[in-house]
Amino acid sequence: MMKWIDVCAMEDLQPNSGVCALVNDRQVAIFFIPKETQVYAVSNYDPFSKTNILSRGMIGDLTGQRVVASPMYKQHFNLVTGACLEDDSVSIPVYSVKIENARVLIGVEENS
Amino acid sequence: MKKTLVVIGNGMVGQNFLAGLVNSAIKDHYEVITFCEEPRPAYDRVHLSEFFSGKTAQDLSLVPENFFQDHAITIHLGDKAVKIDRENKTVTSEKGLVIQYDKLVLATGSYPFVPPVPGADRANCLVYRTIEDLEAIQAAAANGKIGAVVGGGLLGLEAAKALKDLGLETHVVEFAPRLMAVQLDDAGGAMLRRKIEGLGVTVHTSKNTNLITDGDKCVNKMCFADGEELETDVILFSAGIRPRDDIARDCGLEVGPRGGIVINNQCATSDPDIYAIGECALWNGMIYGLVAPGYAMARTVVAELAGDAAGFTGADMSTKLKLMGVDVASIGDAHAKTPGAMVYTYQNGATEIYKRLVVSADKKQLLGAVLVGEASGYSTLLQYCLNGIELPENPDALILPHRSDESVGLGPDALPLSAQICSCYDVNKGAICSAVESGCTTLNALKAETKAGTGCGGCVPLLKSVLNSELAKHGYEVNTDICEHFPYTRQDLFNLIRVEQIKTFGDLLAKHGNGMGCDVCKPAVGSILASQWNEFVLSEEHLGLQDTNDTFLANMQKDGTYSVVPRITGGEIKPDMLIVLGQVAKKYNLYTKITGGQRVDLFGAKVDQLPNIWKELIEAGFESGHAYGKSLRTVKSCVGSTWCRYGIDDSVGLAVELENRYKGLRSPHKLKFAVSGCTRECAEAQGKDVGVIATENGWNLYVCGNGGMKPRHADLFATGLDKATLIRYIDRFLSFYVRTADRLQRTSVWMENMEGGLDYLKAVVIDDKLGLCEELEKQMQYVIDTYQCEWKTTIANEDKLKRFRHFVNSDKTDDNVVFVEERGQIRPANEEERKHFNLLEVAE
Numbered sequence: 011m012m013k014w015i016d017v018c019a020m021e022d023l024q025p026n027s028g029v030c031a032l033v034n035d036r037q038v039a040i041f042f043i044p045k046e047t048q049v050y051a052v053s054n055y056d057p058f059s060k061t062n063i064l065s066r067g068m069i070g071d072l073t074g075q076r077v078v079a080s081p082m083y084k085q086h087f088n089l090v091t092g093a094c095l096e097d098d099s100v101s102i103p104v105y106s107v108k109i110e111n112a113r114v115l116i117g118v119e120e121n122s
Numbered sequence: 123m124k125k126t127l128v129v130i131g132n133g134m135v136g137q138n139f140l141a142g143l144v145n146s147a148i149k150d151h152y153e154v155i156t157f158c159e160e161p162r163p164a165y166d167r168v169h170l171s172e173f174f175s176g177k178t179a180q181d182l183s184l185v186p187e188n189f190f191q192d193h194a195i196t197i198h199l200g201d202k203a204v205k206i207d208r209e210n211k212t213v214t215s216e217k218g219l220v221i222q223y224d225k226l227v228l229a230t231g232s233y234p235f236v237p238p239v240p241g242a243d244r245a246n247c248l249v250y251r252t253i254e255d256l257e258a259i260q261a262a263a264a265n266g267k268i269g270a271v272v273g274g275g276l277l278g279l280e281a282a283k284a285l286k287d288l289g290l291e292t293h294v295v296e297f298a299p300r301l302m303a304v305q306l307d308d309a310g311g312a313m314l315r316r317k318i319e320g321l322g323v324t325v326h327t328s329k330n331t332n333l334i335t336d337g338d339k340c341v342n343k344m345c346f347a348d349g350e351e352l353e354t355d356v357i358l359f360s361a362g363i364r365p366r367d368d369i370a371r372d373c374g375l376e377v378g379p380r381g382g383i384v385i386n387n388q389c390a391t392s393d394p395d396i397y398a399i400g401e402c403a404l405w406n407g408m409i410y411g412l413v414a415p416g417y418a419m420a421r422t423v424v425a426e427l428a429g430d431a432a433g434f435t436g437a438d439m440s441t442k443l444k445l446m447g448v449d450v451a452s453i454g455d456a457h458a459k460t461p462g463a464m465v466y467t468y469q470n471g472a473t474e475i476y477k478r479l480v481v482s483a484d485k486k487q488l489l490g491a492v493l494v495g496e497a498s499g500y501s502t503l504l505q506y507c508l509n510g511i512e513l514p515e516n517p518d519a520l521i522l523p524h525r526s527d528e529s530v531g532l533g534p535d536a537l538p539l540s541a542q543i544c545s546c547y548d549v550n551k552g553a554i555c556s557a558v559e560s561g562c563t564t565l566n567a568l569k570a571e572t573k574a575g576t577g578c579g580g581c582v583p584l585l586k587s588v589l590n591s592e593l594a595k596h597g598y599e600v601n602t603d604i605c606e607h608f609p610y611t612r613q614d615l616f617n618l619i620r621v622e623q624i625k626t627f628g629d630l631l632a633k634h635g636n637g638m639g640c641d642v643c644k645p646a647v648g649s650i651l652a653s654q655w656n657e658f659v660l661s662e663e664h665l666g667l668q669d670t671n672d673t674f675l676a677n678m679q680k681d682g683t684y685s686v687v688p689r690i691t692g693g694e695i696k697p698d699m700l701i702v703l704g705q706v707a708k709k710y711n712l713y714t715k716i717t718g719g720q721r722v723d724l725f726g727a728k729v730d731q732l733p734n735i736w737k738e739l740i741e742a743g744f745e746s747g748h749a750y751g752k753s754l755r756t757v758k759s760c761v762g763s764t765w766c767r768y769g770i771d772d773s774v775g776l777a778v779e780l781e782n783r784y785k786g787l788r789s790p791h792k793l794k795f796a797v798s799g800c801t802r803e804c805a806e807a808q809g810k811d812v813g814v815i816a817t818e819n820g821w822n823l824y825v826c827g828n829g830g831m832k833p834r835h836a837d838l839f840a841t842g843l844d845k846a847t848l849i850r851y852i853d854r855f856l857s858f859y860v861r862t863a864d865r866l867q868r869t870s871v872w873m874e875n876m877e878g879g880l881d882y883l884k885a886v887v888i889d890d891k892l893g894l895c896e897e898l899e900k901q902m903q904y905v906i907d908t909y910q911c912e913w914k915t916t917i918a919n920e921d922k923l924k925r926f927r928h929f930v931n932s933d934k935t936d937d938n939v940v941f942v943e944e945r946g947q948i949r950p951a952n953e954e955e956r957k958h959f960n961l962l963e964v965a966e
């Protein structure tokens with residue numbers, strides 16, 4: 011069962027950039043594209059540098075994929091699948107996210 | 123019905139075989155089952171030593187995620203095949219499984235040979251082959267001081283490096299009279315020995331170990347045939363490998379007199395339904411202890427099962443590696459065993475370089491080579507050797523240092539299409555050319571398409587030169603577009619922004635680009651907008667354009683914390699200001715260091731601490747040092763005429779003035795200045811983008827110097843200037859650079875790529891050849907007039923400060939940031955130390 015956790019208001023998001031939320035002890039990076047009212051949520055943990063920083067990376071698209079670039083060593087992660095574009099053996103967790111009544115909600119599996 | 127294919131051993135070659143199989147049509151005809159004795163599927167043994175530098179077993183894995191599931195391959199992890207019944211065609215495993223096979227592939231690899239020395243089974247006597255071995259070595263080293271490696275071959279030296287890195291006093295004990303006896307000749311071995319001893323490893327050659335027994339000071343003592351002894355805590359055996367052929371031997375397959383499962387050119391054993399590949403296989407009397415030949419065997423068996431007539435016809439054993447930072451390479455017949463072979467050697471005692479060429483009697487063919495200390499010629503020589511390319515008239519030119527511009531390298535065009543470029547994945551030049559033709563125009567695309575360059579990486583330089591030459595031949599213009607979002611160069615974008623008065627990235631993208639942008643074009647455009655319009659970089663429209671450092675106005679460090687660098691103009695600072703720096707550093711427990719740019723860097727600030735730290739600094743009168751921006755960094759000064767008995771003019775005064783004038787200017791790359799008070803040049807101005815030196819006749823201006831990766835001495839641009847002229851020239855010079863350079867191009871590289879070079883630049887800046895000077899000066903004046911300290915603006919703006927928190931929804935900080943103390947200050951905990959904290963949130 012998916013449970014939605016309220017993490018912040020829409021206005022807490024950074025336009026065309028990211029913030030990090032603490033969701034059930036997990037660090038979740040949330041990115042916001044105001045033009046499309048689109049939000050993405052992925053793990054904040056960068057497996058290459060082993061630091062919690064992805065929310066501070068730049069977002070954009072590469073070959074049609076929505077990506078965030080790690081601010082440390084610049085690997086790109088697909089915001090939808092979590093796959094790393096430079097190394098297909100690496101991927102990061104992605105989270106369900108939605109906006110409801112101007113609040114940002116992150117979906118987590120119950121009992122996980 | 124599907125047939126059953128069983129693979130025994132999931133090591134490097136076994137896995138490579140499976141990977142080849144799933145890419146081939148015959149996979150559909152087989153049910154595939156593999157036995158893997160180790161507790162984890164195949165990993166990269168070639169890079170095993172990186173386990174010690176922090177790579178995990180996961181990092182070293184060679185198996186893509188879900189590989190076995192996705193391809194419906196059954197893997198029995200931690201289960202060893204113990205018996206083959208050839209009559210009933212079954213394999214029995216240790217755990218009792220009995221599997222019927224139609225075809226069987228043995229990929230059991232080899233084991234490290236431990237010489238039968240009494241005591242070789244004592245505590246801390248270890249080998250170097252598996253991840254478990256490395257864990258045992260790590261544990262043993264943790265309680266020891268001295269380590270010895272038995273065997274001075276390739277692997278032995280790699281193991282020695284590992285011991286050294288683990289902090290042990292390290293010895294290498296070799297039976298032969300020289301190191302790397304297989305690959306090197308005496309002189310090469312001696313040179314290598316000198317270099318390795320220079321690194322603090324003790325080498326003992328011609329040493330035969332008779333006995334290992336209790337040590338007096340250490341856990342073990344090695345006793346040698348010549349009566350000498352060596353006390354050591356850890357002993358690593360690296361005295362060669364032996365094929366793991368037991369299971370084959372027991373079922374009656376033919377094995378060689380000194381071991382190894384005999385195979386033919388199809389890699390079939392004496393039983394046509396059983397193949398052997400990798401280090402367990404004996405082909406033509408040879409065991410190949412390298413991974414590339416094993417991969418070639420794996421390909422052979424895949425082709426054979428598919429009914430293709432490929433055959434294994436031997437493999438090249440040439441190698442190039444870096445052993446403890448020393449380049450060593452050996453090609454072909456390094457020992458000149460070919461009848462009539464002639465030898466050229468080059469030895470440079472001063473720089474410790476040794477090179478040897480072995481050529482045929484007619485001096486036309488390269489038979490072999492040895493390189494120690496400098497191996498950049500390896501790929502060229504290897505191509506001569508493998509492809510039988512005729513040597514130049516004086517073959518020694520290939521190993522003599524070229525001190526003129528004359529190039530003796532073998533251009534990629536000289537290679538035949540059949541030339542093997544990547545030996546790990548057996549990719550020849552022909553395959554690369556066709557990949558380029560079918561649209562792979564970048565190195566990454568080429569790697570993805572052909573796999574070339576994705577193994578050991580040794581072939582990448584050659585791969586790149588083939589790519590470039592092919593691109594040129596096909597008339598591809600080397601693409602100068604900044605990235606996939608804009609079909610323009612940085613200079614084009616600059617002009618578009620200026621002429622069309624574009625103020626935001628969004629507008630530029632809508633008018634001239636496509637997609638969303640990326641981390642290449644966004645910061646580049648952000649920089650252009652800033653140097654044109656100089657708006658607040660964190661305003662809503664610009665925020666997403668800034669590289670991380672710029673968004674948080676601080677430099678990100680390896681652990682995700684930041685550094686704080688306040689401006690200290692010209693390196694001049696009042697005692698009270700210094701005290702403030704000390705107080706702030708102390709209050710926030712920041713690591714404090716004097717930088718190479720004459721100022722102070724405070725490290726270890728968490729993102730949520732930055733505003734408070736800066737508030738205190740700004741209240742005390744500091745401002746941003748722009749250490750995070752592609753902008754002016756420092757203007758270094760020497761003390762100059764104010765104090766120095768030789769000083770001709772006030773270098774500190776000018777440095778302060780210049781730094782205040784150009785601070786905050788956004789440019790294609792960072793800018794560094796220096797001002798010296800006389801020609802003794804204590805400020806090192808001739809290594810800076812802009813350098814000024816005082817003379818009796820006025821200021822001398824130097825431009826386009828660079829330290830860093832490729833140092834460049836600055837060029838003298840104009841002499842005997844008064845201050846007003848000096849500043850006018852610098853204004854124009856900088857504006858012209860900002861306008862025309864490529865992204866991330868320092869002034870040095872910009873100038874070197876400029877048609878007409880220094881003379882042209884002088885014509886533009888001094889003689890106003892383009893009639894641009896007035897505009898260039900105006901542009902600079904605008905930037906100067908609109909300067910703001912970004913930190914000051916930021917802390918005055920509640921809304922902007924919201925960003926400086928680790929979590930939007932909690933006041934907690936990142937518990938993954940851990941410091942330890944060293945020399946009385948904090949530093950980030952290293953991997954080893956972090957294990958005690960268990961804080962890493964490991965990705966699921």
Ligand code: SRM
Nearest residue numbers: 677685716717718719720721749755828829830831832868
């Ligand atoms: C802090 C400092 C080292 C120190 O402790 O002394 C330093 C630290 C860094 N340097 Fe540097 N460089 C520092 C002086 C230098 C100098 C010496 C100088 O300025 O006189 C040089 C050579 C001079 C030159 O640039 O021509 C230097 C050449 C580089 C380069 C190579 C540039 C090149 O053109 O080849 C890089 C890489 C780059 O910029 O792409 C670099 C990049 C870096 C980065 C930004 C690397 C990174 O991305 O993390 C480091 C981060 C700094 C930080 O977090 O604050 N740093 N770096 C020095 C800061 C000086 C200051 O006060 O601003």
Ligand SMILES: Cc1cc2nc3c(=O)[nH]c(=O)nc-3n(C[C@H](O)[C@H](O)[C@H](O)COP(=O)(O)OP(=O)(O)OC[C@H]3O[C@@H](n4cnc5c(N)ncnc54)[C@H](O)[C@@H]3O)c2cc1C
Nearest residue numbers: 131133134135136159167168202203230231400401412413
């Ligand atoms: C530290 C180190 C550095 C190296 N550096 C290089 C280098 O720079 N370049 C290079 O070319 N080569 C290098 N090598 C050699 C390279 O690793 C080997 O050539 C390669 O691993 C051989 O592959 P393989 O599959 O034949 O054997 P392995 O990789 O050893 O795989 C064999 C596997 O089969 C398993 N096995 C054996 N018997 C059974 C059984 N009965 N049932 C089930 N499983 C079984 C073993 O446990 C093992 O996992 C290096 C090796 C080491 C140890």
Ligand code: SF4
Nearest residue numbers: 679717718723830831
């Ligand atoms: S030299 Fe390298 S390691 Fe040292 S500060 Fe500069 S960039 Fe960092």
Ligand code: FES
Nearest residue numbers: 544546577578579
């Ligand atoms: S030769 Fe090893 S990757 Fe190409």
